Every structure is written in C-alpha cells, then in structure tokens.
Amino acid sequence: EVQLVESGGGLVQTGRSLRLSCAASGFTFADYGMHWVRQRPGKGLEWVSGITWNGGPIGYADSVKGRFIISRDNAKNSLYLQMNSPRDEDTALYYCAKAHDSSGFGPGDYWGQGTLVTVSS
Amino acid sequence: DIVMTQSPDSLAVSLGERATFSCKSSQSVLHSSNNNNYLAWYQQKPGQPPKVVIYWASTRESGVPDRFSGSGSGTDFTLTISSLQAEDVAVYYCQQYYSAPFTFGPGTKVDIK
Numbered sequence: 001e002v003q004l005v006e007s008g009g010g011l012v013q014t015g016r017s018l019r020l021s022c023a024a025s026g027f028t029f030a031d032y033g034m035h036w037v038r039q040r041p042g043k044g045l046e047w048v049s050g051i052t053w054n055g056g057p058i059g060y061a062d063s064v065k066g067r068f069i070i071s072r073d074n075a076k077n078s079l080y081l082q083m084n085s086p087r088d089e090d091t092a093l094y095y096c097a098k099a100h101d102s103s104g105f106g107p108g109d110y111w112g113q114g115t116l117v118t119v120s121s
Numbered sequence: 122d123i124v125m126t127q128s129p130d131s132l133a134v135s136l137g138e139r140a141t142f143s144c145k146s147s148q149s150v151l152h153s154s155n156n157n158n159y160l161a162w163y164q165q166k167p168g169q170p171p172k173v174v175i176y177w178a179s180t181r182e183s184g185v186p187d188r189f190s191g192s193g194s195g196t197d198f199t200l201t202i203s204s205l206q207a208e209d210v211a212v213y214y215c216q217q218y219y220s221a222p223f224t225f226g227p228g229t230k231v232d233i234k
Contacts, residue, residue: 026153035223037171042140044212044214044225044226045163045165045171045214045216045220045225045228046225047216047223047224047225049227050221050223058221058223059221059222059223060222061222062122062222068221085142095171097168097170100173100176105159105218105219106176107161107163107173107216107217107218108171109175109176109182111170111171111172113169113170114170
C-alpha cells in the first residue's frame with residue numbers, strides 16, 4: 001500500500017526557515033517524480049514544486065521561486081521542501097504527492113494527508 | 122505561466138442527473154510529440170487530500186467509476202459525471218502538467234440539488 005506521510009509543519013516566524021519532509025513507502029520511491037502542493041485555509045490547490053526521479057527540479061511556483069528548495073533522498077525514501085524566508089501567505093496545508101511517472105510530468109496519483117504550516121510575525 | 126480557468130464556480134445537480142463542467146487553459150497543453158493532452162482532473166472532498174480521477178484529459182484513473190469521463194483537447198476540456206451520486210459531492214480541480222509551474226484551476230464545487 002502506497003503511503004506518504006508529511007512532517008515538519010508547525011508555527012514558524014516570518015523570515016525563519018522550516019524544512020518539510022515526506023516519508024514514502026509501499027512503492028519504489030526512486031522510480032517516480034514527486035510534487036509538493038499546498039492549500040491555504042479555505043482556498044484552492046496550488047502546485048508548489050516538483051522533482052524528477054533522480055533529483056532534478058521540475059520547477060517552482062512563482063510565489064516561492066528563490067525561497068523554497070525541493071530535494072529528495074532516494075536512499076531514505078524521502079522528499080523535502082526547504083522553506084526559506086517564509087511569509088504570512090505561505091500559511092497552508094502542504095501535501096506531498098507521488099507523480100504518475102519518473103519524469104514528474106504527470107498527475108499526482110497518491111497524496112499524503114498534509115502538514116500544516118502557519119507563518120506568523 | 123499557463124493560467125487555468127474553470128466554470129461554473131459551483132453547480133447543484135439532482136441525484137442521477139448529469140453534471141458537466143469546464144476547464145480552459147490559456148495556452149494549449151497538447152504535446153505534439155505524443156499527441157497527449159497534459160491535463161488532469163482531481164476530486165477533493167472536505168477534509169481529504171485530492172484524488173486524481175482523470176489524466177491525459179480522458180484516461181480514467183484505476184478504480185474510478187465509469188460515470189466519470191473527460192474530454193477535450195488543446196485548451197478546452199470537460200469533466201462529465203453521467204449520473205450524479207451522493208458520494209460525488211466535492212470540489213473538482215483541473216491541472217495542467219504540460220509546463221512548470223503545473224497550475225491548477227480554481228475549482229468547481231458540485232452539490233446535490
């Protein structure tokens with residue numbers, strides 16, 4: 001059974017850094033691209049970033065470009081999102097999602113339950 | 122960036138009736154090399170993560186009931202639920218994965234009339 005478990009969320013001050021993690025199991029993690037998607041309270045979905053099977057970043061949303069960094073450790077079956085200089089508008093539930101294929105150019109076919117990040121000054 | 126729009130914002134349909142809603146992209150998401158439309162539809166129920174129902178614009182995800190169907194090409198796409206069931210009440214989002222950032226539409230909320 002595919003499982004994705006996000007962690008690392010919480011309350012963070014504006015400008016401080018935070019690293020989110022996603023632990024994957026139930027599939028060959030190294031074979032698939034991965035995504036981070038967020039959802040602000042009561043709002044729609046926003047794709048944040050994606051990464052190929054071997055660690056090449058696919059890209060970032062304009063709203064986080066230059067501040068967030070996506071990475072992965074295939075030996076640890078883990079996906080990460082380094083959030084630098086967070087802003088109030090980064091407050092959201094952050095989901096990790098498994099891509100449909102190795103390139104990451106595919107939909108998210110399995111999703112975690114999300115980790116909540118609250119940014120406050 | 123590719124901008125995704127959806128219409129209507131919400132709709133209410135009687136049980137057993139057809140629900141149809143639209144998604145448009147600001148530029149084509151049809152890849153000429155493989156003739157695939159890089160477009161997915163997701164269903165999100167309250168308190169749950171999204172679930173993909175359709176990808177490549179018209180391919181139903183495994184386990185999704187056949188009352189869900191996707192159509193369209195290029196910039197105009199449609200999701201149809203042929204006979205609405207109570208468990209289909211949700212917000213439906215389209216997403217393009219043609220080019221980064223992989224933008225989502227704002228969603229269509231589906232309710233029972």
